[in-house]
Amino acid sequence: MADVWQTAMDHAVGAARRAGQVVREALQDDRKVMTKSSSVDLVTQTDQKVEQLIIQSVKEKFPTHRFIGEESVAAGESCVLTDAPTWIIDPIDGTTNFVHAFPFVAVSIGFSVNKQVEFGVVFSCLEDKMFTARRGKGAFCNGEPLQVSDQEDIKQSIIATEFGSSRDPDAVDRIFSSLRNVLCIPVHGVRGAGTAAINMCLVASGCVEAYYEIGIHVWDIAAGSLIVSEAGGVLMDVDGGPLDLMSRRIVAANSRTIAERIVREIDAFGPPRDDEPLRR
Numbered sequence: 001m002a003d004v005w006q007t008a009m010d011h012a013v014g015a016a017r018r019a020g021q022v023v024r025e026a027l028q029d030d031r032k033v034m035t036k037s038s039s040v041d042l043v044t045q046t047d048q049k050v051e052q053l054i055i056q057s058v059k060e061k062f063p064t065h066r067f068i069g070e071e072s073v074a075a076g077e078s079c080v081l082t083d084a085p086t087w088i089i090d091p092i093d094g095t096t097n098f099v100h101a102f103p104f105v106a107v108s109i110g111f112s113v114n115k116q117v118e119f120g121v122v123f124s125c126l127e128d129k130m131f132t133a134r135r136g137k138g139a140f141c142n143g144e145p146l147q148v149s150d151q152e153d154i155k156q157s158i159i160a161t162e163f164g165s166s167r168d169p170d171a172v173d174r175i176f177s178s179l180r181n182v183l184c185i186p187v188h189g190v191r192g193a194g195t196a197a198i199n200m201c202l203v204a205s206g207c208v209e210a211y212y213e214i215g216i217h218v219w220d221i222a223a224g225s226l227i228v229s230e231a232g233g234v235l236m237d238v239d240g241g242p243l244d245l246m247s248r249r250i251v252a253a254n255s256r257t258i259a260e261r262i263v264r265e266i267d268a269f270g271p272p273r274d275d276e277p278l279r280r
């Protein structure tokens with residue numbers, strides 16, 4: 001039977017590639033930096049321009065579809081995941097990297113129907129790597145199949161995480177406490193690319209065994225979550241429950257064993273949900 005969402009996925013790949021080209025070109029220009037929720041929550045005109053480019057191109061082809069876009073939500077649009085076909089867009093995942101020309105920047109496009117991610121596209125535009133996954137059909141990088149690491153021993157593992165964008169000392173203490181616990185298991189190392197989407201693609205590629213973070217948003221993880229699971233990985237909440245895309249918490253790992261071992265070390269606090277009406 002024909003795949004009803006294949007045309008949409010092809011469109012997403014094309015849109016991500018065009019968006020990535022805009023991001024690469026913008027790296028050569030002056031990058032005017034603005035802030036959103038705090039002095040370390042950065043946005044540029046390129047984030048906004050790229051999101052509009054993607055949304056406009058999708059609207060022309062799929063006029064009934066809905067959107068959750070990082071910069072549209074920042075501008076006041078609602079952030080509620082319904083059963084309708086929904087494009088979940090992070091125009092630049094790794095804006096801080098982009099601002100500093102730290103070379104890991106991604107365009108992330110997830111697509112959900114009935115609250116289930118049907119396809120995910122992450123274009124790591126400075127590495128020129130196009131990560132794709134279609135539910136039930138595997139995950140790929142530039143067309144080559146992806147497979148998570150088969151390492152089941154956490155002590156032989158590298159774990160990816162980030163420090164997040166909160167500078168509230170209590171929140172930072174809790175993040176550091178979890179990080180200390182994970183590091184001292186001990187693991188081989190802790191890494192962070194500065195983008196949730198690329199961290200998840202590193203899990204899918206078998207370069208790190210797991211990635212966890214508290215404070216990310218649905219647009220950071222929608223596409224990457226499917227790329228991890230289609231590469232054979234496991235997703236869960238940091239409290240060990242099922243992943244909730246709107247909860248702002250994730251563990252993505254190569255195996256249930258590694259994911260559950262990390263869960264034991266994490267202080268599972270909960271920032272306001274993405275679909276919490278009073279979150280801004």
Ligand SMILES: O=P(O)(O)OC(CO)CO
Pocket residue numbers: 070090092093094095096194195196197215216217220
């Ligand atoms: O650069 P962005 O899109 O703000 O995302 C951050 C996390 O919120 C990195 O993943």
Ligand SMILES: [Mg+2]
Pocket residue numbers: 090092093094196219220
């Ligand atoms: Mg992001």
Ligand SMILES: [Mg+2]
Pocket residue numbers: 047070090091092093094095
């Ligand atoms: Mg972004």
